[in-house]
Amino acid sequence: MKLYYSPGACSLSPHIALREAGLPFTLEKVDTKTGRTESGADYASVNPKGYVPALELEDGAVLTEGAVIAQYVADLAPEAGLAAQPGNFERTRLQEVMNYIASELHKAFTPLFLPATSEDGKLAAKAQLARKLAYVESLLADGRSYILGERFTVADGYLFTVANWSGHVDVPLEAFPKLRAFLARIGARETVQSAMRAEGLIQ
Template sequence: MSYQLYFTATSCGAASYISAKKAGLIGDKVVPNLVDIREHKVKSGALKDTDYYKVNPKGNVPTLVLEDGTVLNENAAVLQKIADLAPSGALAPANGTNARYLLQSKLSYISSEVHSSYGPLFNPALSDEVKKWTLAKIATKLDYLNRVELAGKKYIVGDSFTVADAYLYIVLSWSKYVGVDLSEYPEVERYFKGISELDFVKEAHAEMNKF
C-alpha cells in the first residue's frame, strides 16, 4: 500500500520528505511527488503537469494522499500520519502517551506561531511597516525557543528526533532568505546546526534537489 506525498524541496513540505527519509519510508511506501507552489503544478510522478489544485484544492503543501484516497493536508496532521507509518518510536512517541500530546502541542506551536510568522516575509509586496512588525513578531518566537524550548536541547521533544524537529528545522532554514539572523539566538542556532548535520537530513536534501 503506498501513500503519495506532494512536497517541495525548500518549503514546509520538505519536513515530510525528511521525516519519511529518516524512517526509510521513501520509495514504495511513501512516493514523493514534486510540486511547484507558485505555478500550482505537479512537477513529477504519475500526475506530472496536473493542476495541483486538483490534488489539493487548498493548493498548499504538504499533502499526503492515503491508500483509500483520503487527501490529508496540514503539516501537523501529515507529519503525524508519516510518524504512524514508521516503525514505533522512529519519528514520534507512541500514540496516547503524554509525550505524544507534547509533540502535538509543539507541532501546533510551530505551525500557528512560528511558520505563520515567517510566511508573510515571502510576499514581495509587503510594506516596510508590516515587514518591521513581522520581524519583531518572529523575534519574540525565536527568543522563546532560545530561552525555553531549545535551551540545552538537541531535539524539541525528548531525547530523539521527531517530526517536530523536521518541521522546526525547515521553518528556521528560511531565516537566511528573509533577513533573520539566527546568531542572535545561540541555542536556536546550535539546534538548527545540529539537525542540519544529521546524515538523513543531508541525504534527504540531496534527493529532493534531484527532482
Template sequence: MKLYYKPGACSLSPHIVANELGINVEFVKVDLKDHVTEQGKNFYKVNPHGYIPALELDNGEMLLEGVVIIQYLADQKPEMGLAPANGTFERYKLQEMLAFLSTEIHKGFIPLFYAAPAGDYIEIARPKLEKRYAWINEHLADKQYLMGDKFSVADTYLFAVTGWAKASWLKSYEDTPLHLDSLHHLQAWYERVKSREAVQQSILEEGLELN
C-alpha cells in the same frame, strides 16, 4: 504513498520523516506558481487549497496538513520513536509544540515573504517572530532536540522553516529579515539536525543547498 512537495518549502518536513523511517514514498514535485505537478496534473485536483504538502495514501485517501502528515508517517513505524504513542501526555506535548511551530513560527514568516505589500507591518511581524525564536533558543538550552534528547517530527518541521532564515545568521540585521545570530542554542540545534543522514538525503533529493 505519494508526497506532493515543493523544494525547500515546509514539505521538506515530511520528506525528512519519510527518509528517517525508510518508508517507500513517491515524491511528486509541484510548481506552485502554476499549480501543476511535474507530470502536468492540475494540483488543485489533488489539494483544493492549492498548498503543499499533501500526502496521497495507497487507498486514495488524502491528508493535506503538514503537522498531520508527519504524525501519520511517524505512526506507521511507532517503534522508531519519532512521535510518542497516541493518548499519552507526551503525544499531547508534541502536538502542542507542532501547533506553536505552525501558528507562531511558520505563519510568522508570511509577512516577510511579502515585504512590499506588508509595508509597515513588517516592523511588527519581524520582532514578533524573533521573539518566538528567542523562546525556542531558551527551550533548547538544556535539550538536544525540541522534545528532549530524542529526535522527533517536531524537529523536522522547525528545521524546514528555519532553513528560510538560516542565511541571516551570516549577515547583519539591517540586511536580513531576521536577527538570529545571537541564538546559539538554536544554531547548534540546526547543525545537529542538518548532520543527520536522512536530512542530508532529503536536501539532496530536493536539489537544495542549505548553509
C-alpha cells in the same frame, strides 16, 4: 505513498519524516505559482487548498497539513520513535510543540515572503518573529539535543524546516546560539541531507 512538495517549503518536514521512518514513497514537485505538478497535473485536483504538502495514500486518500502528515507518518513506523504513542502525555507535548510551530512560528514568516508587504510591515513581522524564536531558544536552553529532549521526533524536522527560512528573509539568528546549534545538528543528519539533496537544496 506519494508526497507532493515544493523545494524548501514546509513539505520538507514530512519529507524528512518519511525518510526517518524508512517508508517507501515517491515525490512529485509542485509549482505553487502555476498550480501544476511536475507531471503536468492540476494540483488543485489533489489538494484544493493549493499549497503543499499533500500525501497521497495507496488507497487514493489524500492528507494535507504538514504537521498532521508528519505525525501520521510517525504512527506508520512506531519503531522509528518519531513520536510517542497517542494517548500519553509525551504525545500531547509533541502536539503542543507541533501546533506552536504551525500556528505561531510558521505563520510568522508569511509576511516576509509576500511581495506586497511594506518595509514597515516587514520590520514589524521580524520583531514578532524574533520573540517567537526567543521562545524556541528558551526550550533549548537546558542543553537538550532535540526540542523535546534527547530523541529526534517529527517536531525537530518541522522546526528545522521552518527556522531555516530565516536565512532567506534576512532574519539573523546570532541572538539564538542554541537554535543555531540545533539547526546544524539536525542539518547534519543523513536523512535530512538526503531529503534536501532530493529537493535540489544542496548538492
